[in-house]
Amino acid sequence: MKVEELMTVLDEIAPFKDSEKWDNTGLLVGDQKSDVSGILTTLDCAHETVEEAIKAGANVIIAHHPIIFPEISQIIESGTGSVIRSLIKNDIALIAMHTNLDHQPNGVSHMIAETLGFNETEMLIKHEYFYKKLRVNIPKEDVEQLKKDLSAAGVGHQGDYSECFFEYAVKGQFRPNENADPYIGKQGELEHVDEYIVEAIFETAHENQVIEALIASHPYEEPVYDVLTLKKPSDKGLGVQFSYDGTLVDLVSLIESNIGRNVVNIVDGGNESIKRVGIIGGAGMSYVDDAFSQGIDVLITGDVKYHEAYDAKLSQMSIIDAGHYAESVMAEGLKRLVEPKVNVDVHATSVSTNPFE
Known part of the structure; x- marks a missing residue:
């Protein structure tokens, strides 16, 4: 290798x-x-x-x-x-x-959770995934070649699948003017044609190469197409969360026993019991509001500053500063x-x- x-x-x-x-x-x-x-x-x-x-x-x-x-x-x-x-x-x-x-579901925060004995975790703060969707009109007889060329340019890849396209029949019309060199029809005459709309998604970073491939493959002088920006929740993000049944004291004891070192500090937000735990490995206090908006009762992270802890206490947020080195797992x-x-x-x-x- x-x-x-x-x-x-x-x-x-x-x-x-x-x-x-x-x-x-x-x-x-x-x-x-x-x-x-x-x-x-x-x-x-x-x-x-x-x-x-x-x-x-x-x-x-x-x-x-x-x-x-x-x-x-x-x-x-x-x-x-x-x-x-x-x-x-x-x-x-x-x-x-x-x-x-x-940022991976099985990344560092998940590895810390595994060390604590919790193998089943969910993403804590999910990223939004932005991607592009191409929609293009093309004559029926050219559909398969277009899909082949677009696929080679990175279109239609979804997870573990490739060549993912959708197509449906439509009626198109156009009138070429005197300067046009139409693939179908004649100058000055209104033309009706049986077309297909082909749709597929692609990565935002590939937009230029996708448009170049579309224009090179399409038989029309002026291809009709749209590029839409879409977003959806990703399976990736920051931190993990998992169910837990115990007190803050119990959780601190579990961390110290399984990680093998004392926690640095504890902010007791007043929770009588802990049902949901969040972990952001490293220095995670920049994301504390987003983390607690997911319904967790305590956040395990590192590098908690005095004023961050003070604000968390006022907001009744429980924080365990396990130290940045907890990531060593x-x-x-x-x-x-x-x-x-x-x-x-x-x-x-x-x-x-x-x-x-």
Whole structure:
């Protein structure tokens, strides 16, 4: 397996296009043409992580947090630069799967829930999925060729299905003027024609190539078509939620027992019992209002600031700050996702990169 082939596998697990615009995911260090000898999954990439990869015979590290995040102007033997230099010296590739992994139904928040013993989860804050719908008029005899050409341009792909089209018969009319070169009919004469309307959806990013393919395939001098923008709830989003039956104290005890470290802080919103739990791995307080609008009784997240906690208390929201490092369970979780899809050994890190330890 080459690194570029591994990237294809990872893109199937958590498409890199699902990353936030501000994020830096993908291959950060390394050569796409290199052979993969082994893989190490980790939350962060530190010097100890590189040494662990070397001992395990792994020349690819997949980290959740990108080590190259802000723009950097130098790579020197200091700080982040020293880790990057170590990766290059030892010919180890570094891949980051950050917000693209966060946004999957089986992503980092789900991995935390699994660690707590809850395998059945739902998305907490669902993304809205925007896509395009093409509707075009075409003579009956040209329908099949048009569908073939549009399919090659990315039209009609829905989930695990391709070539998904709808068509129905209509009557069309037009009058070519003296400057027209009509495929059907004569200049100056009103023409009636049996046509079909063909409809299918496509990804918004593919619009230019779809229109180019339509114009190239369509027999008319002036094809009649519409492109509509549609949206629907996605199966992807941020965070997860699940049913729970217990108290806030019970939940804190469960987290500390299963995660293996003390929670950082607790905001008690006054819930006598907890029936619905939400998790946003990492720093999730920017989404607290959206999270609680889904009917949860408590949010488990990390990096809760004083004023965020104060506002949550006033709003009677219960928050458990489990710490950002609670995401470290993703090393085992990602290993389980990657291992069945590759033909090399996959190792989950045993090194702690918790900066507070």
